[in-house]
Amino acid sequence: MAERATRGQNAGGGNDGPGGRKRNAKPAGKSSRANPQGAKSSSTSKFAKKTIALVYDFDGTLSPRPMQEYAFLPKIGIDPAQFWKESNRVAKEHKADPLITYMHLLYKKAKEAGVRIDREDLVAQGRDVELFPGVLEWFEAIEDYTRIRAESHGISLRHYLISSGLTEIVEGTPIYHHFHNVFASEYWFEAYDLPYPKRVITDTGKTQYLFRINKGVEDLGETINEHMSEAERPIPFSNMIYFGDGETDVPSMAVTRKNGGHAIAVYPPGKSRKKCVDLFNAGRIDFFAPADYRRGSDLFDRTCLLIDRILADIRVEEEMWKVARSAKA
């Protein structure tokens, strides 16, 4: 069900930093151009908009804590709360972008501690990242559900990740291969004395990647700003569900829902759900649930409900498309 494009390149559109680094060859489907059914649906003989996209935030959504807290910060001997406090203070003081600031500070601290962390180390750190219960099985379970419920042929389901965290750490996690594409912040290594941010994905910047999924322009070397009519876009927002955990997801949730898509917020099981309640009351999300990804959980069942709705919508749209074609004939 989950289709994967083979890819030789990473999401950055190139796999070599100035230092010439090797990319993990694991093909998780970071296609350069994901457009299996042809974007120009109006000119093809088949209804083309049958791809469903589940789009996830990482920190706080699939994993309880920011991914740097599991290995990077302990390795350089820094208390996470202290680190984020300092990062936020520096960003505020210098009116700097908080994401660039944290990426810079991470390596500045490592250097101060005399700890060298390269790309391979970061990938290895991914193994230490904790995931919420059921995340490991979630991707295939949701694919199974969709396969069983899809009455129309040719439905495919994709999982995407859009994260301000680090691509390299995500790559080392056991769920990496489930993603059709991963859009996350990334470093140039060996470009300068300290690794230098190559791509920084801010809260609002995340929305660019939603449009890339929507338009099928996933090669980051290609511009996203070229006009593309709604009819040409391979994955309409109405076929998307965005999963997030809080304030940093507001722009993505807003873009998704305003364009007819769906959003779900999660909170750590057994902990405060206030952020989710606020998002719900503000009309940012369809549902919220504890971040328990196991089959039969509220999150699982509510996601399945939305998938049922998307599948029904696809059938209606397909029928309308057929009627429109016959009306022209």
Ligand SMILES: [Mg+2]
């Ligand atoms: Mg988050």
